Amino acid sequence: MNPIRITIALACSYFVFAILLNSVGTVILQAINSFDITKTQASVLEGYKDLTIAIVSFIVASFIPRLGYKLAMLVALGLVALMCLLMPSIAQFYAFKVLFAVIGCSFAIMKVSVYSVIGQVTNNANQHSALLNTIEGIFMLGVLSGYWVFSWFIDSSDAQNTAWLNVYYLLAVLAGMAFTSVLIAPIKAPQKATLRGSQLAAFIDMLTLTYKPLVVIFIISAFLYVLIEQGVGTWLPTFNNQVLKLPVDISIQLASVFAAALALGRLVAGQVLRVIGWYSLLLSCLVAMGVLVLLVLPLTHEIDGSQVTSIFDVPFAAYMLPLIGFFMAPLYPLLNSVMLSALAAHQQAAMTGLIVVFSALGGTTGSIITGFIFDKFSGQHAFYLTLIPISLLLISVTLFKKMTVNLGVVPEKGMI
Known part of the structure; x- marks a missing residue:
């Protein structure tokens, strides 16, 4: 081979x-x-x-x-x-x-x-x-x-x-x-x-997991995270074009900053986790996301990028909103790592199935809600709406932390 x-x-x-x-x-x-x-x-x-x-x-x-x-x-x-x-x-x-x-x-x-x-x-x-x-x-x-x-x-x-x-x-x-x-x-x-039996067993394992309170809180957290990520990531090009008045090609290029911020955020978080706990990092990231939304969105009312001809000429404030991806980046992989480490090895495949399903549901829900608010009100209203799932995530992550402590789960630093 x-x-x-x-x-x-x-x-x-x-x-x-x-x-x-x-x-x-x-x-x-x-x-x-x-x-x-x-x-x-x-x-x-x-x-x-x-x-x-x-x-x-x-x-x-x-x-x-x-x-x-x-x-x-x-x-x-x-x-x-x-x-x-x-x-x-x-x-x-x-x-x-x-x-x-x-x-x-x-x-x-x-x-x-x-x-x-x-x-x-x-x-x-x-x-x-x-x-x-x-x-x-x-x-x-x-x-x-x-x-x-x-x-x-x-x-x-x-x-x-x-x-x-x-x-x-x-x-x-x-x-x-x-x-x-x-x-x-x-x-x-x-x-x-004997694939039929193994698939049936995996399905039963997945249903059984949903009765665990820790799993329920995790599913809610994962759902909320993907709702935010897909809501922002999917509608960012349209926001750049219709709210910031940037040309279509530059609107799309600027959206790549969000993907780059996600990648960089996960790399940096992997190093930060060597010195601080996962809960402290998640809490800091969620607060930073909320602060960034509150600080940057008011500035977007003053941006008119209709005369911009290059991504290098885009106003600085327009770069700030995609940077929410930097603080968002550690949440999903870290939550997954903590959740999987709390389960026995034979339960992890079933848990992965739940992660895929509820992540997909969160992504679809986030895109549809953001699109509806964008259509009926404005892009700023649609992105302000992310403050609601961010606040709910603060609550669910705190509950998740307490449950893992009660179960004696101590995830390794650096897992991301």
Whole structure:
């Protein structure tokens, strides 16, 4: 077996899906401009992506090993490449619903396969963790790249022009390259096992976990976090364009600051956790998020970026709102680490299923609520609304901390 070829295949596949999955905010902005739809109508795209991921992730786990990881990955990439090729010729809003449903379905297949294949090229826990972090790091690189890739195809002088859909030809090519890398990678077929019983047992374990108070509080916390992240991240390009009056391409490029802030925040938090406890860090981050929202949003009333021609000419205050991602970044992975460390090893797979499902529900809910408030009131009102889940998170995280102390759970510093 050639582990390098397998690693390249996994990295290429994740890079493509990072661009596609996180393009929903850009597509919402362009759909509003190009197809004359309301923000409320556009907000459903997040649901087509996230709910499909949640449902399919749970279903496919039972038969992907029987199908084979390599074939599953090829099917996922093939479906995405085909949809990308069709998008410019269809050029209708309903096609985006289909596209994101296909992306969600395909990513669910890809994620299950990638996480399973990583075990084929690693020999111990340290190697597994290192490779997984590398793959996830490449995913973040794809997220950052996606904003710029889309902005290259957008003509700010003609907002209703659908020529930007040609970006999907490029994405089809990238998906084709990933398909080829998987095709030539020596990914082994999984050993056959009694999958039906294991899947039924996992489902029962997952239902049983929901009766634990600690799990309920964690689920609420994870739901609220993703509600904030997707609400802000998905609607930031539209906020930049319609509230700050920035050109469309620059609005999208500026939104990449949010993704960069998330990546940097997780790197910094990993070091900070060496010297302070996880609860102190989470509490500080939540307070900082609330303060940033209260300080920055009033400044956005005074920004008029209609004359801006480069991202380097954007007013400084416009950079401040995406920086909420820096303080937001540690919350989700750290909560997951604490929760999983509180469970026995045989319960962690079931807990992962709950994380996927409720994260998807939180993301969809956040996007729809933000889009509705944005449409009926204003962008400032929509983003002020994040103060409510931030406040609720302060309460739920505090309860979560007390419950972990009562159970004697002491997570290691540096887990993130």
